[in-house]
Amino acid sequence: MTLRMEEFGFRPTHVAPPDGLPSWAAPDPMLPASPLDPLLPLQLIGRAGDWAQVLCSNGWTTWVDGRLLISLPGVPPTATGPPARTADPRPALAEAEGALARYRSLLEDLAAGGADLETFRERARGLRIGLVVDGERLWVFDPVHDRWCYCDGLQLHTYAVGERPRPSGGRTPPPGSPPGAGSPPGADEPTRLVGP
Template sequence: MDATNTAADFRPTHVVPPDGLPTWSSPDGAVPTEPLDPLLPVRLLDRLGDWGRVLCSNGWAAWVDGRLLVPLPQGPPAASTPLARTAEARGLLTRVEQTLGRYRRAAEELAAGRVDGETFRRTTHGLRIGVVVDGESVWLYDAERDGWLYYDGTAATAFAAPGAPSGSEG
């Protein structure tokens, strides 16, 4: 991180997977360094094949297996950018509620001992939702299109899609 950037300026692009992530001093796997904590926000700086160089909010950088990083949805489109509106989001909100309801019912069945762990896994297999509510703004994960939408209460705008993280050439 250069001297003009502060921790307050840090904008993560990814998070570390729930099991944490080993790190290396260079993209060769020869010299391991301290592992990253689970779900730690990081900024992807560079890519070199499957390697990713990440920056932590404290300024520490290291190389990781970039394929394992979990991409974060980015902020909504800039106000100066013309918005490409998608179909309205109420249908997607209904699917989110239904999917969450299916998961909740399956979890209740498991907790009550009416089903076993394998039945629970089969029942919940393939359920995917994502919702971030921030005041009047909502970010919704559309599992059918495998991408994120930003919804301002009136219309939804596609603004982020998962996939290989982008970065400058290593």
């Protein structure tokens, strides 16, 4: 007799990234737990902002940065309608174009003498642009979610994120919180690669 995972009530929806995944006992950066093994099968059971509560294949439940989870294929779509694409890359490209136009305008104002270097720095503060096109491949920075995305021609996939997951409800982290817990995106923590 062959037993399947579904018979035990565990059906993985995701796996941990190839380099493993930090975890926390609760959706709080002050409560770290044991890291998850690379490519560990996980079942998503809850969300709170950027945090995801997962059930591991060994029965352990923990909280992780939900943006870093790698989705597993789900049940194929039914034939009642066309399959839907997710994460259309065009809005991210429009955002990059708009940010580049704002930066170009600031540079032109500086070059024409309409602003000094300090004014230029002040006006450009917080402006982040990222776009790499290499043939059919595209990497674009999404400033709304503070992440780099990879486009395979059909949809965007999270490639890297710049900060720890934010708590739901927008509460301010207590004094002494780890870097990035309440800072602006990318202020203290370097970007972490999660694979295309």
